[in-house]
Amino acid sequence: MLTIGTLAKRTGTKVQTIRYYETIGLMPEPERTEGGQRRYGQAELDRLSFVRHGRQLGFSLEAIRDLLDLADNPAQSCADADSIARQQLKQVEDRIDRLVALRLELKRMISECGHDSVAQCRVLEVLRDHAECLTDHNSIGG
C-alpha cells in the first residue's frame, strides 16, 4: 500500500497532479485509511505510469483517456489504438521538424553572437528576418 507521496516519487508526478487526475476521472478513487489518506496498489501505479509515460511522449490527456478506455475494454479491436498512435506520430514528426529548425537557428544565433558588441549581434535580426519565410500557419502546440 503506497501513499500518494510514494506514488508521486515512483512516477515522477507531483502529488497535486495525481489528485487532479483523480478529479478529472483519469485515476480512480483509491482506498483510504481510517484517517482519510489515500492508499494505492500496483494497479494504480501501473495506470499512473501509463499516463505519465503517455504525457512525456506528447499525448494529450484526452488521447490517454481513449487509450485507457481501450485497455479497460480489451474485447475491442486495436484499430482505434492504432489510429491514435498514427495521429500522434504525425504530430510528433511535425514537432521534431520544427525543433530541429529551431536548433539550427539557435546555434547560428549563438555562433554569430558572443562578441559582446552590438554591431555584430544578429540574434534579433535573425529571428525577425526569418519570421515570414517560416510562418506556416500551423498551431504552435500546447
Next chain:
Amino acid sequence: MLTIGTLAKRTGTKVQTIRYYETIGLMPEPERTEGGQRRYGQAELDRLSFVRHGRQLGFSLEAIRDLLDLADNPAQSCADADSIARQQLKQVEDRIDRLVALRLELKRMISECGHDSVAQCRVLEVLRDHAECLTDHNSIGG
C-alpha cells in the same frame, strides 16, 4: 495601414491573440481609425512576426519579451540575448531527444499493431512497460 485581420493572416496569428498580446504589453497599442478600429504598420508587422517566430521556435512569451526589450534598447551588449539563446538551446535539445524516443516508440507500436486482433495488440503494454524506465522526473514541458 493594415487591419488586425490582415496582420493576423500575414503572421499566422488569430485576431484575438493579437489583442491578447496587446493587453499583456507584448504588442504596442496601435493607431485607431475614427471608428476605433486598430490599424497597423510595418513596425508592428515586424514585431509580431518576431513574436510568432519565437513562439514557433519554442520561446516562452517571457523570453520573447526579454529579447524585445533588448531590441528596444540596442545600446546594451548582446550577452544577455546570447544567454537566453543558450538556455533555450538546451531545452530544445532535450525536447528533441524525448520526441525522437517517442517517435521510435510510436513506430514500434504501429508496426506491432495493425492486426486488428486484440491478442496481438501490444500498444498498451508497450506504453505501460516502458513507463518506469523512461521516467526521468523532468518537467513535461509547456
Next chain:
DNA sequence: GATAATCCCTCCAGTCCCTGTAGGTTCAAG
C-alpha cells in the same frame, strides 16, 4: 506516552497562452 517532523487532507486561486462567445459597431463593395 509525548512530541516533533513529515506527510497528508480539502478547497480554492493562479499560471500560461490562448480561444470562443455575446452583443453591438464600423467599413468597403456593389
Next chain:
DNA sequence: CTTGAACCTACAGGGACTGGAGGGATTATC
C-alpha cells in the same frame, strides 16, 4: 444605401497543471 464581412469590448472557459492556506494523520524519536 444597403448588405455583409470584419471589427469592437468584455468576459468566460479550457487544458494541464501548480501553489498556498489552514488544518489533520502518521511516523520516528525521546
